[in-house]
Amino acid sequence: MTDPFVAALARALTALAPPERLLVAVSGGADSVALLYALARSRRRHALWRLGLVVGHVDHRWRADSGLDAKLVEAHSAALGLDFALATLPRPTGHNLEERAREARYEALGRMASAHGCDAIATGHTATDQAETLLFRLARGTGARGLAAMAPERALGDARLLRPLLHALREETRAFCEREGLLFRDDPTNAGDRVRARLRREVLPALERIVPGATRHLSQAAARLKEDDTALEKLLAARSLQDERRSLADLPPALRRRALAAWVERATGSRRRLAATHLAALEKLVVDGRGEVELPSDSRRRRVATLRGGRLMLEERPHERAVTAPR
Numbered sequence: 001m002t003d004p005f006v007a008a009l010a011r012a013l014t015a016l017a018p019p020e021r022l023l024v025a026v027s028g029g030a031d032s033v034a035l036l037y038a039l040a041r042s043r044r045r046h047a048l049w050r051l052g053l054v055v056g057h058v059d060h061r062w063r064a065d066s067g068l069d070a071k072l073v074e075a076h077s078a079a080l081g082l083d084f085a086l087a088t089l090p091r092p093t094g095h096n097l098e099e100r101a102r103e104a105r106y107e108a109l110g111r112m113a114s115a116h117g118c119d120a121i122a123t124g125h126t127a128t129d130q131a132e133t134l135l136f137r138l139a140r141g142t143g144a145r146g147l148a149a150m151a152p153e154r155a156l157g158d159a160r161l162l163r164p165l166l167h168a169l170r171e172e173t174r175a176f177c178e179r180e181g182l183l184f185r186d187d188p189t190n191a192g193d194r195v196r197a198r199l200r201r202e203v204l205p206a207l208e209r210i211v212p213g214a215t216r217h218l219s220q221a222a223a224r225l226k227e228d229d230t231a232l233e234k235l236l237a238a239r240s241l242q243d244e245r246r247s248l249a250d251l252p253p254a255l256r257r258r259a260l261a262a263w264v265e266r267a268t269g270s271r272r273r274l275a276a277t278h279l280a281a282l283e284k285l286v287v288d289g290r291g292e293v294e295l296p297s298d299s300r301r302r303r304v305a306t307l308r309g310g311r312l313m314l315e316e317r318p319h320e321r322a323v324t325a326p327r
Contacts, residue, residue: 005175006042012152013164021119022053022120023118025124026077029184035124036053055077060089110157119159119160127169136196137149144225236259239255261279264305268296289307295314301318303315
């Protein structure tokens with residue numbers, strides 16, 4: 001009898017048109033372990049029998065015992081007769097550690113995929129992760145683009161990043177592992193005081209008690225927001241916009257904010273640290289036609305948006321030093 005979890009995964013992956021060889025990113029947690037074994041099962045009982053699998057694990061050395069995660073994943077790989085690739089990364093430093101770690105992890109997975117002839121990478125992100133992401137970004141005042149959360153597929157360098165478990169809840173991946181007697185490791189940082197950890201441990205369970213099915217509903221809302229986001233991006237792309245203040249000011253607010261975010265990305269190379277407060281200030285700048293807005297900067301110089309000749313311009317300035325008045 002076909003396991004419903006395996007069957008659902010096979011349908012989801014088939015819809016994503018998988019390549020001949022797939023790198024499976026396995027952390028050692030229940031989600032990615034369930035993904036790995038369900039994929040291996042799909043090759044025997046579904047239309048994915050030609051799918052070649054390679055297992056990839058990235059050790060960030062966040063914890064003293066993180067090497068045990070790698071050993072567990074390697075053992076699972078050996079049990080399934082699959083090639084195992086390991087990348088050990090130095091701990092990131094500076095601000096936004098989780099974001100830096102995520103970027104480094106994806107870069108490492110991209111190198112693994114290239115080295116093993118894989119055209120795509122599969123991760124174990126679930127509907128529960130989607131719901132947590134939506135709540136986290138909603139609490140931070142993120143716009144529709146951010147609330148759209150994770151897509152089932154996106155480009156990752158020369159490879160494709162696939163998330164074939166976005167239909168499944170975390171409880172379903174754990175249940176599959178328990179049915180199959182599969183060992184997995186819980187990340188102890190999930191029990192900490194980080195915002196994401198508390199959303200996972202406190203907020204989502206409370207929502208489920210108040211509105212049964214809330215986690216899946218939130219995940220579905222994120223998927224619908226993704227559709228809205230795509231439609232708005234197409235509308236914006238159809239407009240031949242320059243950086244003139246009047247052209248931007250005449251746009252509907254939803255498109256104007258997107259155009260301003262796109263301008264920031266062109267001017268600075270990224271919009272990752274761009275907050276709702278920055279966009280609100282930029283909107284005021286182009287509507288009022290005066291003032292200036294300081295934007296996030298990773299450099300030692302300030303980045304300031306101004307209007308010059310009716311066009312948005314980005315200036316880099318030295319940080320102002322406080323001057324102490326003489327006594």
